[in-house]
Amino acid sequence: MDKTIRLWDVETSKSLHVFKGHKSYICCVDISSLQSNNKNENNKNNDIGVIGGNGYTICSGSCDSTIRICDIETTKQLNVFN
Template sequence: DDKTLKLWDLETATEISTLTGHNHWVRGVAIAPDGQKAVSASDDKTLKLWDLETATEISTLTGHNHWVRGVAITPDGQKAVSASADHTLKLWDLHTAKEISTFTGESYIYCCAVSPDGLTIAAGESSGRVHFLRLEGGSENE
C-alpha cells in the first residue's frame, strides 16, 4: 500500500531495489518468464512495465478507468492481461505498450491468469463468474 514494488534477493533476504512510479496502491505484479521484466497493477488505474535489471520503469499502460486488480504475462513474455474494477479484462502488447483487445464482464474483474500454453485466459468476476477466453480466435467459454 506504499505505492512501491520491492525487488529482493531470495538467498540473502535483502532488498535489492525499490521501484517507484505508481501514485496509488499496487495490487498485483507478474514477472516475465525470462525474469528480466515485470508488470505491476495499481489502484491508480495503470499498469507499469519495469526493467528488473536496472530497476527502472519502461512504460505505463493506460486504458482502464477504475482500479487495476490483477495482471498476468503470457508464457512468451510478449503480452500482458489486466483485470480491473471497471468490469474489463484487457490484453496488452508489451513491446508497444498498446492495448490489443478488451473483454467486458458483468461485474468487477478481480483476477486473471494465462494458461501454460499461452492460449487461454481465465478471469474471475466479483459476481462469482469465471470466464475462459481464447487468445487466438476470440471465443469465450464460461
C-alpha cells in the same frame, strides 16, 4: 490503485512503460507468451498463434468490469473484453 500497470526493468530499476486505460482499480495482472502450441503442422485445430509483436502480452482485469490485453513490445492495446 492509480489504474495503471507499470513495466519495470528489474536490473536497472528503470520504468519501461506505463499502461493506461482502466477506469477503476486493477485487480489482477498476468504476463503471457501466447505462442503456437501446435507441434503438428498438419493439424491446425489447436493453433492459437501469436497475439501481437513478439507474442508477450499483459492481461489485466479491473473493477471497471473489463479485461484488457496489451502487447508488451509495441505497448499497444490489442483487445478489451467487457
